Each structure stands twice: as structure tokens, then as C-alpha cells.
Amino acid sequence: MHPAQLTFGFAPYRLSGTVYGVLLNHAPALAALGDAVNAAPYKAPPKAPVLYLKPRNTLAGPGSTCAVPPDVPALQVGASLGAVIGRTACRVAERDALQCVAGCAIVDDLSVPHDSFYRPSVRFKARDGSCVIGAVVGRERLRDPGALAVRIFVDGELVQRTDTGERIRPLARLIADVSEFMTLAPGDILLLGTAAGAPTARAGQTIAIEIDGLGRLEHALVAAGEPAHARATEPHA
Amino acid sequence: MKRARVAYAGAIHEAAPHDRGLRLADGRIVAEEAVVWLAPFEVGTIIALGLNYADHAKELSFGKQEEPLVFLKGPGSVIGHRGQTRRPSDATFMHYECELAVVIGAPGRHIRKADAMAHVAGYTVANDYAIRDYLENWYRPNARVKNRDGGTVLGPWFVDAADVATPVQLNLRTLVNGRETQRGNTRDLVHDIPSLIEYLSGFMTLNPGDVILTGTPEGVVNVNAGDEVVTEIDGIGRLVNFIVDDATFGR
Numbered sequence: 477m478h479p480a481q482l483t484f485g486f487a488p489y490r491l492s493g494t495v496y497g498v499l500l501n502h503a504p505a506l507a508a509l510g511d512a513v514n515a516a517p518y519k520a521p522p523k524a525p526v527l528y529l530k531p532r533n534t535l536a537g538p539g540s541t542c543a544v545p546p547d548v549p550a551l552q553v554g555a556s557l558g559a560v561i562g563r564t565a566c567r568v569a570e571r572d573a574l575q576c577v578a579g580c581a582i583v584d585d586l587s588v589p590h591d592s593f594y595r596p597s598v599r600f601k602a603r604d605g606s607c608v609i610g611a612v613v614g615r616e617r618l619r620d621p622g623a624l625a626v627r628i629f630v631d632g633e634l635v636q637r638t639d640t641g642e643r644i645r646p647l648a649r650l651i652a653d654v655s656e657f658m659t660l661a662p663g664d665i666l667l668l669g670t671a672a673g674a675p676t677a678r679a680g681q682t683i684a685i686e687i688d689g690l691g692r693l694e695h696a697l698v699a700a701g702e703p704a705h706a707r708a709t710e711p712h713a
Numbered sequence: 714m715k716r717a718r719v720a721y722a723g724a725i726h727e728a729a730p731h732d733r734g735l736r737l738a739d740g741r742i743v744a745e746e747a748v749v750w751l752a753p754f755e756v757g758t759i760i761a762l763g764l765n766y767a768d769h770a771k772e773l774s775f776g777k778q779e780e781p782l783v784f785l786k787g788p789g790s791v792i793g794h795r796g797q798t799r800r801p802s803d804a805t806f807m808h809y810e811c812e813l814a815v816v817i818g819a820p821g822r823h824i825r826k827a828d829a830m831a832h833v834a835g836y837t838v839a840n841d842y843a844i845r846d847y848l849e850n851w852y853r854p855n856a857r858v859k860n861r862d863g864g865t866v867l868g869p870w871f872v873d874a875a876d877v878a879t880p881v882q883l884n885l886r887t888l889v890n891g892r893e894t895q896r897g898n899t900r901d902l903v904h905d906i907p908s909l910i911e912y913l914s915g916f917m918t919l920n921p922g923d924v925i926l927t928g929t930p931e932g933v934v935n936v937n938a939g940d941e942v943v944t945e946i947d948g949i950g951r952l953v954n955f956i957v958d959d960a961t962f963g964r
Contacts, residue, residue, distance in 0.1 A: 526851040526852050599917075
């Protein structure tokens with residue numbers, strides 16, 4: 477991601493480059509696993525938030541391209557609201573948590589599709605350019621972050637309508653439960669999580685994600701080996 | 714050369730070893746305990762290996778993995794030499810992991826094994842703590858086990874790659890309150906450093922400051938509040954950490 481894409485016009489003025497995603501925070505997504513959650517290898521439904529890091533090589537901005545590896549037919553679109561932390565969040569109470577949020581952005585957390593959530597390979601989620609981040613919008617300009625419509629388009633066609641609701645941990649609760657054991661720093665992004673039924677897209681296709689109040693994020697997929705857009709693979713400073 | 718990054722008298726300094734402690738870049742000689750030790754380099758992505766010593770895999774009842782078992786740790790978990798790491802009161806099994814940390818210098822992707830060592834800037838010691846009580850079977854090892862504040866201890870020195878002739882034959886050990894509890898040698902890595910660099914750079918660009926924690930051998934034991942945990946690697950350094958209780962943090 478180009479250094480200029482990391483900055484925005486209000487405190488904390490700059491993304492830190494640290495992005496945490498959360499798995500299975502959408503209640504229907506967890507419910508879809510049914511009784512498998514109680515069987516091996518999981519043996520019980522998740523108790524703590526299921527977190528993962530999108531490392532800095534994944535960060536990309538609007539208009540970027542992400543390379544699809546040759547052995548994979550499509551990437552899964554991971555449309556999520558991303559909360560930008562504005563104040564250091566350590567052991568934050570749920571009732572105070574939204575005050576730690578400076579703003580939000582549309583994020584596409586692209587992944588190689590995988591069926592097992594036990595110990596998936598890091599290469600499913602850590603590919604270059606696979607965390608596309610849109611413009612950061614100040615929190616005061618948003619209605620309830622848990623009640624925003626989401627629309628996902630592939631090659632211009634609307635392929636999914638969903639929303640930021642039905643989260644097992646709404647944003648405030650998520651921040652509280654995460655910050656109980658790991659401090660979130662200003663500029664960090666914490667994703668609210670992707671809804672069930674996420675679509676996939678193939679090399680050569682364009683993706684657009686709209687979240688009410690956060691605008692529209694456009695980006696594209698290319699085949700690995702094709703010259704990628706410079707901004708997709710440049711390491712951020 | 715070995716260098717540290719320390720805070721002293723209002724500024725952050727680069728420092729070199731000295732008989733009486735450290736020599737700051739500006740010439741001042743200070744004692745080891747007189748400074749705050751930070752991670753000795755600007756940390757990028759932290760890439761940790763699980764089950765990368767054959768004996769440790771047996772200890773935790775896993776068979777040999779073909780693909781390296783890699784997980785990522787966040788920057789918020791980093792703490793330097795002589796820091797405090799919290800042991801929650803409800804934990805029954807919190808353990809250290811002494812690891813050789815390999816720091817990337819020249820960036821690259823699709824790096825072949827034969828070229829991999831040219832991308833290593835240097836080394837430091839890591840202690841990759843885990844609290845097993847919180848282990849869940851979702852995206853293992855889960856963040857509450859491995860991504861805690863103070864869970865990634867790095868230091869004391871950044872050692873230039875040129876000064877480590879044989880990264881593949883380094884003795885490592887852990888001592889808890891002066892008693893050795895873990896011992897191994899980097900020759901026992903399942904996936905060696907060039908293999909790891911080739912594997913990782915195949916799907917993710919490795920950038921300067923990215924660091925690979927190459928795994929730990931058998932001998933991880935529980936540590937308690939009040940313990941001094943020393944993880945050391947011959948020629949790289951002796952990294953000290955203090956385990957403290959919840960009350961230290963007003964919890």
C-alpha cells in the first residue's frame with residue numbers, strides 16, 4: 477500500500493498497518509457449521525474471538541489488484557466493516573469501546589477458500605495485496621456500525637446483499653473482548669467479520685463493495701504472473 | 714556487530730556491548746539494568762513456526778508436518794529484554810519457547826533456497842510465550858494463546874548475519890530462576906532457514922524487519938509469577954524476562 481493511502485484527515489491521521497480479522501462472527505455463518513462445531517477437530521464452538529492477522533504485505537488500497545495463485549480457481553471475497561482504532565484500547569469496557577473507534581472503512585479480506593478452520597495454512601490469508609482497504613470515514617458520520625447495508629458486486633453484477641448486523645460480537649463487545657488480552661493501538665484496524673454466503677471471484681474479474689455510509693471500494697483480481705498494479709504489491713513504509 | 718535499541722535519559726539510542734554493560738552511540742557507558750531495552754530492530758511481520766523441532770512435535774503429540782506450521786503474531790505482543798510479561802491468575806500452564814529469530818534484510822518474493830541466506834540481515838533471541846489453558850481448536854494456535862501483550866520477547870542484541878557463521882549449529886537453552894529447563898540445537902530444525910524463506914516468499918513478499926521465529930525444541934514448562942525466565946542462544950544473546958502477576962497491572 478502506498479504510504480499516502482495510509483493517512484486520513486482526522487486523529488489518529490494514519491493507519492498503523494496492523495489489521496486483525498475475526499472469523500465466524502456472523503451468527504448465520506457459525507450456525508451453518510451445525511453440529512460440526514462439536515465434533516473433531518473443533519470439539520466445541522469457539523469461546524474467544526477467533527482472530528487472525530492480515531500482515532503488512534497484504535495491505536492495498538482502492539483500485540489495486542490482487543494476484544490469484546495458479547492452483548486456485550477463485551478467491552473468496554471477505555467484505556467487512558473495518559474499525560479504525562483512535563485511542564489505545566487495553567481492557568476497554570464494552571460501554572466505552574466505541575469511543576476508541578476513530579472511523580471505519582470498507583475492507584476486502586480476500587482469502588483462498590478453505591473448509592477447515594482448525595489450523596488452516598497462513599498462505600490462505602497472507603497473500604500480497606489481499607487486504608484491500610477503502611477510505612476511512614469518521615465515526616460521527618456513521619449511524620450504527622451494526623446496522624449498515626452491504627452490497628457486493630463482481631464484474632458489475634450484484635452477487636450478495638447483506639449487512640453488518642447479526643454479529644455474535646457487535647463492534648463494542650468485540651473490542652472489549654479482544655482488548656482484554658491484547659492492546660489495540662491507534663491506527664490499527666479491527667474487522668467486524670464477513671457475512672455467511674461470501675461470493676468468490678476469479679482472475680480477471682472486478683470486485684466492488686458498498687457499505688452504507690462508507691462509500692464504495694473497487695479493486696480487481698489478476699492471474700499470478702501478470703504484471704500487478706504497482707500499488708498492490710509495494711510494501712508500505 | 715551486535716547492536717541494541719535502548720531508552721535512556723530521555724532518548725532512544727543504539728548501543729553496543731561493553732564490559733560494564735552497554736556503550737551508547739554517543740559514548741556514554743551504562744549498566745544493563747539502567748536502560749529500558751526495546752526490541753533491537755524495527756519489527757515488521759512476525760512469522761512464527763510451530764512444531765519445527767522434531768522432539769518438540771513428539772512432546773505435544775503431533776506427527777511431522779509437511780507444510781511448515783506457520784502463524785503470525787502482531788506488533789502489540791512485542792516486548793524487549795528485561796521486560797515484564799503477565800501471567801493471568803486463572804492460567805495453569807503458561808510456558809516459554811526459546812527460539813532463534815531470523816530477521817529479513819533484502820526484500821523478496823519467490824526466493825529460492827539457494828539464494829535465501831542473502832536475504833537474512835541478522836538474528837536475535839526470541840521467547841514466544843503461550844498460555845495453553847486458552848487453547849481452542851479454531852485457527853490454531855489462537856490469538857488468546859499466542860498474541861497476548863508481552864508474549865513475544867525479542868533481544869537483547871541484533872546480531873549481523875555476517876557475524877553468525879553457523880546459524881544451523883547453535884546451542885540454545887532456557888533457564889527458569891537459574892535452573893536449566895530446556896536445551897536444544899538449531900541443527901534439529903525440521904524446516905531450515907532457507908526452506909522457510911523459500912516457502913514463505915512463495916506467497917508473501919518478505920520485507921526488511923520481517924522476522925521468522927524458527928520454533929522451539931522440547932522442554933517447555935510452566936512458569937509462575939515471580940520467575941525469571943532466561944532464553945539464550947550461543948553467540949546471539951541471553952534474553953531475560955520477568956513473569957509478573959495480575960496485581961502488577963491492577964487487575
